[in-house]
Amino acid sequence: MTQRISKYQRFKMMNPIIQFFKFIYLSIKIMIVVAGGHGGTRKVN
Amino acid sequence: MSKIVILGAGISGHVAASHLRRKLSKEHEVIVVSPNTNYQWIPSNIWVGIGRMKSEKILFPLAPLYKKKGIGYKQAKALSFYPEGDKDEQKPYVLAEYVTGEKQGQREKVTYDYLINATGPKLNFEATEGLIPGKNKTYSVCTYTHADHAWEGLNEVIQQMKAGKKAKILIGTGHAKSTCQGAAFEYILNVEQELRKHNVRDMAEVTWISNEYRLGDFGMDGMLMSYGSMTMKSSEMVEMIFEDRDIKWILGAGVNKIEDGIAYYENLEGEHKSETYDFAMLIPSFSGHGFKAYDKNENDITEKLFKGFMVVDADYTPKPYEEWSVKDWPETYQNPTYKNIFAPGIAFAPPHTISKPRKSKSGTDIFPAPPRTGMPSGITAKLVADNIIDSIKNGKESLKHKGSMGNMGAACIASAGFGMTSGSGVSITTFPIVPDYEKYPKTQGRQLGKTFGEIGLAGHWLKLALHHAFIYKAKMRPFWWLIPE
Numbered sequence: 001m002t003q004r005i006s007k008y009q010r011f012k013m014m015n016p017i018i019q020f021f022k023f024i025y026l027s028i029k030i031m032i033v034v035a036g037g038h039g040g041t042r043k044v045n
Numbered sequence: 046m047s048k049i050v051i052l053g054a055g056i057s058g059h060v061a062a063s064h065l066r067r068k069l070s071k072e073h074e075v076i077v078v079s080p081n082t083n084y085q086w087i088p089s090n091i092w093v094g095i096g097r098m099k100s101e102k103i104l105f106p107l108a109p110l111y112k113k114k115g116i117g118y119k120q121a122k123a124l125s126f127y128p129e130g131d132k133d134e135q136k137p138y139v140l141a142e143y144v145t146g147e148k149q150g151q152r153e154k155v156t157y158d159y160l161i162n163a164t165g166p167k168l169n170f171e172a173t174e175g176l177i178p179g180k181n182k183t184y185s186v187c188t189y190t191h192a193d194h195a196w197e198g199l200n201e202v203i204q205q206m207k208a209g210k211k212a213k214i215l216i217g218t219g220h221a222k223s224t225c226q227g228a229a230f231e232y233i234l235n236v237e238q239e240l241r242k243h244n245v246r247d248m249a250e251v252t253w254i255s256n257e258y259r260l261g262d263f264g265m266d267g268m269l270m271s272y273g274s275m276t277m278k279s280s281e282m283v284e285m286i287f288e289d290r291d292i293k294w295i296l297g298a299g300v301n302k303i304e305d306g307i308a309y310y311e312n313l314e315g316e317h318k319s320e321t322y323d324f325a326m327l328i329p330s331f332s333g334h335g336f337k338a339y340d341k342n343e344n345d346i347t348e349k350l351f352k353g354f355m356v357v358d359a360d361y362t363p364k365p366y367e368e369w370s371v372k373d374w375p376e377t378y379q380n381p382t383y384k385n386i387f388a389p390g391i392a393f394a395p396p397h398t399i400s401k402p403r404k405s406k407s408g409t410d411i412f413p414a415p416p417r418t419g420m421p422s423g424i425t426a427k428l429v430a431d432n433i434i435d436s437i438k439n440g441k442e443s444l445k446h447k448g449s450m451g452n453m454g455a456a457c458i459a460s461a462g463f464g465m466t467s468g469s470g471v472s473i474t475t476f477p478i479v480p481d482y483e484k485y486p487k488t489q490g491r492q493l494g495k496t497f498g499e500i501g502l503a504g505h506w507l508k509l510a511l512h513h514a515f516i517y518k519a520k521m522r523p524f525w526w527l528i529p530e
Contacts, residue, residue, distance in 0.1 A: 002289065002291075005500075012501070014501065022502075022503040023503040023507060026507055027507065030507070032495075033476050033495045034455060034456050038447075038449075039449070039452045040448075041371045041481070042376065042449075
């Protein structure tokens with residue numbers, strides 16, 4: 001096994017308090033990406 | 046009065062039916078034709094497949110909901126399409142056969158003014174010899190029944206490992222042109238975590254096998270994404286996760302035959318190899334349902350409606366990878382010949398793949414088919430419903446709602462382990478889904494910032510929150526329409 005994720009990174013990934021704020025941040029960010037509109041790609045003459 | 050018939054009650058069909066019913070007055074008929082008894086929230090099959098969620102938690106029966114909401118429901122499977130009617134029937138119709146109840150086996154001409162084909166894919170297990178869910182130690186998580194069986198199979202292997210037997214676990218794609226690598230990616234991470242929870246991780250060799258050229262391709266040609274303060278390729282992110290979890294990988298593999306505990310595959314070098322296993326979950330290739338279409342004189346016009354999947358407003362002109370454009374992808378999902386037929390979700394024929402096509406040295410195509418997950422399925426279904434609603438209300442065709450996968454974002458919240466404090470998830474968003482090399486030439490066709498990845502416990506909570514939110518929405522509970530697709 002190659003440890004590619006350091007102990008500190010893992011702590012941040014699994015700490016419930018840090019992750020709670022990350023959850024809020026991700027929810028908003030994902031909402032912006034997916035609910036931020038969609039449309040066509042072809043120009044209308 | 047208009048009659049809108051929707052074929053299929055998966056994510057796409059159900060979204061279309063629910064929006065049509067909400068926005069159209071009761072004088073208009075909305076009818077769903079589906080062979081399925083239940084609605085299922087497919088993304089949570091992953092947790093059913095590791096025994097952490099009962100399949101009853103991800104499904105509910107369609108008939109009572111549709112009855113309550115005034116949506117017609119025929120539990121029947123579509124057989125063939127008659128978009129001009131026939132000698133006896135003036136209106137266009139779909140020939141459907143009831144699959145249950147008193148009418149089982151009876152056929153009916155289901156006439157329509159507008160038709161939404163949301164039949165999704167056929168899970169084409171037959172394309173790979175011996176790939177049968179629950180046989181030859183191979184399983185699938187494509188449906189909740191498959192996922193239930195997968196957990197039974199996995200649990201058996203876990204018990205054997207607890208008794209001291211070492212095991213090989215193989216997860217990935219079961220055909221040279223499979224798609225849905227994301228589902229297999231979620232499953233391998235969840236299985237790996239379950240092995241740790243059961244204290245048998247050191248007894249198992251876990252291997253990823255895939256038709257992808259690089260890790261993290263996901264059928265989307267990979268992504269350049271923001272990860273924290275860095276910019277990294279999806280291949281680097283997945284490699285980091287796999288190495289950290291001691292998961293081996295085999296890439297460019299077109300699995301072509303399964304025997305009891307052996308997967309045979311060809312790689313891009315043209316070599317024919319095999320991999321043994323004690324438990325495998327391999328995603329099959331997807332195909333169209335093989336529907337036929339006829340004109341009013343009953344001449345075969347299948348090619349006007351289908352290219353495997355349904356023909357829509359895409360540019361299907363064959364051209365090399367270098368000439369592919371984001372503009373090739375459909376915007377309204379309308380059939381060009383029969384303007385009252387639409388095919389959102391997975392039912393439409395894509396113009397080409399998203400990943401670069403590759404051949405093995407012996408000429409076998411080995412590359413992922415394009416994925417179309419729940420989010421674009423829902424978005425495309427809603428825009429089709431909105432265009433039909435506008436057309437009915439205005440009394441003339443309206444196609445103002447557009448949504449190309451080249452101008453649409455998507456989120457993939459890949460579970461990487463279940464548990465309120467020990468779970469994990471890989472949250473990936475991408476914008477757009479199909480890369481637009483004209484708009485974003487320096488960032489592999491996608492917008493950095495809107496294309497990002499995150500790993501951690503929050504990802505698990507997010508997936509769980511989405512599970513509850515989308516089942517609430519699908520059940521059409523109060524204010525369900527406020528939850529976006």
